Amino acid sequence: MKKKPTLGIYGFTGCAGCQLAVLDCEDILVDLFNYVDIKVFYEAMSNNEDVANVDIALVEGSINTNKQLNELKEIREKAGVLVAFGSCANFGGIQAMALGDGKWEQRFTRVYGDAKFTVAIPREAQPIHKFVKVDAFIPGCPPSTPQMLRALTQLLHGNQPTYTNSPVCLECKFRENECLLNDGKLCLGPLTMGGCTAPCPSHNTPCIGCWGIIDEANHTSELKLLKEKGFKTEDIIQRFRIFGGSKIVEKVQKLLEVE
């Protein structure tokens, strides 16, 4: 039998939910062991090598300390293909919601005062592509099983993963939901990458954008619409920011200039 491709699953700052989502594949997980040789799996293995030479590295989480940054660089050097795995790795996650909102040092001091850090020197949360070349991404908070398996399969066979480049609204309509925006709710469905199968609007809860911003997102129009519906600009921008991470920063600046 051909040598199995090697896989490393690494995690930085996040909730570890993306790694758990791999374990959550359950029946298919056993099958996965037949096709890949997992060298590192921070969340699930006890005898992890530190950073291994692997064909494919899935990296979860944002970079929040200098130590993590060094480790990320090492992962990059030792990986054939490096994949940003989940929202935190891709956009910074909720820990990056204040990106670009004043100086990080000031925000940090406001919370931690002049505490001294010895183990790991903290830094502003950033997605991994800010530091290293990322070859592919898998969106999601956490990624859905079908999306993740599709991407992994594509990677294992040397293809670029495809992702859902349609907004949450598509799947929301598949599920025959009444549109919450039309009901005066602050739903970010049109601005958000699909693939989650729209669980939130299907339970009458507005989408808060956890899958990340879709390329085509029209924040300017949605901001205008939501203001017409009576929401305050700050509240709307705040909502845009929750999962907007690095991607929203530029857009928010532009939007505020328009204000």
Add this chain to the structure above:
Amino acid sequence: MRALKLSKKDEIKLYDVLKEFGEVWAPVPKGSKYVYGKIEKKEDLVIHEECILPIIPVKKFLMPPDFTMLKFTPSKYSIPEEDIPTTVVVGVPACDIHAVNILDKFYTTDYVDNYYMKRRERLIIIGKSGTPRENCFCHKSNTSIVEEGYDLFFFDLGDYYLVWVGSEKGDDIVRKGADIFSEEVPKDVSKKFVEFRRNRNKSYINDVDLEGVTDLMELMYDAPFWDEFGEKCLSCGQCTMVCPTCTCFNVIDDLALSGETGERRRYWDSCMFKDYSLVAGQHNFRESKAERLKLWYTHKLKAFIGHFGSPSCVGCGRCIETCPVDINVVTVVEKMKG
């Protein structure tokens, strides 16, 4: 074609007759709207006085939003043995039956789509004419009455329904339900029918003027209002999902980890999404949202005439009710007419 009478006092028995022919589906409430849902009890089969437009139209029975077309291995493929039940859908408004007639043409002219046909053969449509809703404009799009495409069609004439039989299957149903469908139609039926039609025609609220829009689509193709709409459009795709005559889909192959077996999925796509018009080499025919909106409205108001003899907008008004930023047939026509 023949017409019969169904007394309202016998309406409750309708479910038991229909259920002999397949699953019975009808509008059921969801939030402040309706969806087509499966009816399990005879009391739940409600025939409404007004027209009911479920969020997703009848097309969901004919081309499901997301389904597996086939499964494959390196040497062969198989079409999953689907157990597609015969479905009797009750309470379909005239506009939506026109839409099904359009889908029939679209999916059977030139190339026959077997996935569609399989479902179409198993769909029994029971139409119902009702009071127009706020956004309806079928009186302007020539779709307020329907002559074909249904199996039975109901008109509410007071204490009874006048039931038109439109197909052999429809005929089977009235035969099976011989104790509730009566050949003895009251003598004043034509008077009542004319009265019903007259009242209905008077009750439209939406007054959109479609006169000449086909030509205007051509003349206004480069008008600046398209860019204004383009700036507003959220590219949410809702207009295409709710429109009863939108048919676009995407096909992808999902491989198993082995890379050898897999399945082919087909799911609704939308021309409002950028990737829809993306082709090899990263070329995109319709990069801007304005271009995509123009394509859609050309398709709804003009292009279909050349191929199939009528526009593909049937006047249901769903786009009016659904688009969060008010891009719809009415606002587009208003802009075109200045």
